Amino acid sequence: MPATDEELMHRFQKGDRTAFADLVERYRQPAVHFSLRMLHDRDQAEDMAQEAFARILLRSGGWTGRARFTTYLFTILKNLCIDELRWRSRWGHSPDYQSLEAPDTGSSPEAQVVTAEERRLVRTALEQLSPDHKAALLLREFHGLSYEEVAGVMGWTDSKTKITIYRARLALGRVLQAKEGGAADAAR
Amino acid sequence: MRHDENWELLLAEYIDGTLSPADLRQVEAHLTACPICREGLAAARSGQATLASALPVGAIPETGDFLEAVERRADRAALSTGSPEGQAPSWSQRLLARLGGPEQAAPAFWFLLCLPVLALAQAPGRLLIGPAVIALCIGLAIEYASTSEAVYHD
Numbered sequence: 001m002p003a004t005d006e007e008l009m010h011r012f013q014k015g016d017r018t019a020f021a022d023l024v025e026r027y028r029q030p031a032v033h034f035s036l037r038m039l040h041d042r043d044q045a046e047d048m049a050q051e052a053f054a055r056i057l058l059r060s061g062g063w064t065g066r067a068r069f070t071t072y073l074f075t076i077l078k079n080l081c082i083d084e085l086r087w088r089s090r091w092g093h094s095p096d097y098q099s100l101e102a103p104d105t106g107s108s109p110e111a112q113v114v115t116a117e118e119r120r121l122v123r124t125a126l127e128q129l130s131p132d133h134k135a136a137l138l139l140r141e142f143h144g145l146s147y148e149e150v151a152g153v154m155g156w157t158d159s160k161t162k163i164t165i166y167r168a169r170l171a172l173g174r175v176l177q178a179k180e181g182g183a184a185d186a187a188r
Numbered sequence: 189m190r191h192d193e194n195w196e197l198l199l200a201e202y203i204d205g206t207l208s209p210a211d212l213r214q215v216e217a218h219l220t221a222c223p224i225c226r227e228g229l230a231a232a233r234s235g236q237a238t239l240a241s242a243l244p245v246g247a248i249p250e251t252g253d254f255l256e257a258v259e260r261r262a263d264r265a266a267l268s269t270g271s272p273e274g275q276a277p278s279w280s281q282r283l284l285a286r287l288g289g290p291e292q293a294a295p296a297f298w299f300l301l302c303l304p305v306l307a308l309a310q311a312p313g314r315l316l317i318g319p320a321v322i323a324l325c326i327g328l329a330i331e332y333a334s335t336s337e338a339v340y341h342d
Contacts, residue, residue: 024255032248050254054261122235122242141239147200163193166200170228172235 005069013060020060023069024053030143031077037138038081038131048084052077070145071152078135078153085131118176125175129168136161137168195225203233300327 035045
């Protein structure tokens with residue numbers, strides 16, 4: 001049975017660098033994916049993931065074992081991405097969705113019925129969320145973190161986390177409903 | 189807590205299918221009676237379903253040097269934020285780390301060192317003495333930082 005993340009972290013804290021390498025191998029992809037969805041820039045996403053792991057490497061004692069390793073990793077990553085988004089908003093940088101690959105429409109029936117226009121609308125609505133609300137939503141929807149874990153990453157209460165994620169989903173859905181309403185009006 | 193927030197809490201988990209049987213019955217009974225929550229739930233489900241395909245990311249190609257890049261970053265960060273043991277770096281060490289480490293800083297050091305000499309050679313007037321001295325000081329600071337690198341490495 002493979003070692004758990006927490007076992008690897010304990011081994012790393014005792015000086016085992018191969019345990020750290022295993023953690024990097026295990027979480028490189030999720031870390032880059034999270035950053036990519038936050039920032040829409042492949043090179044920067046890779047940079048952010050490297051920076052997060054570098055901080056863990058540098059301060060191995062920062063993880064006390066109270067939280068899961070994923071909570072620790074995503075907390076660092078979320079802070080890095082939010083800082084970057086704030087810097088961008090200060091300088092008027094707009095997201096570039098070209099960095100995201102074309103969807104794999106064969107993966108699920110839902111994906112096949114979602115049009116390019118709907119994707120564009122949802123992305124626009126997503127950018128209107130605050131960076132921390134967006135981070136919370138992504139962690140829940142794409143990285144399988146429980147509400148309690150998302151709350152740990154964001155430093156929120158469980159209630160605030162659930163309500164924020166529900167409202168973020170609602171905001172995205174309302175944009176689609178408005179579009180459908182507009183199309184129905186136009187057809188009349 | 190307001191009516192909306194109370195139900196939003198439960199609806200968040202209803203969407204994920206993580207409600208207890210008792211809460212599930214309570215929510216379903218409420219949904220039959222409350223058009224606002226029913227409509228909100230439909231919108232939230234639609235938003236959630238579209239989100240998955242709105243932000244697709246493919247597999248990140250294996251670059252092979254990811255771990256090495258992480259270790260290089262950690263080394264540079266150790267220079268800029270102090271040793272893991274907590275020893276704070278001087279401003280010149282932070283400057284050196286910003287420049288990318290002693291190896292990358294060497295050309296900048298030599299350039300800055302040559303600048304005042306060139307300035308004095310071309311125009312020995314008084315106006316250039318001030319900037320020349322400042323450039324020399326910066327060069328010496330970088331030189332100092334590069335020689336004290338050993339403090340931060342095993």
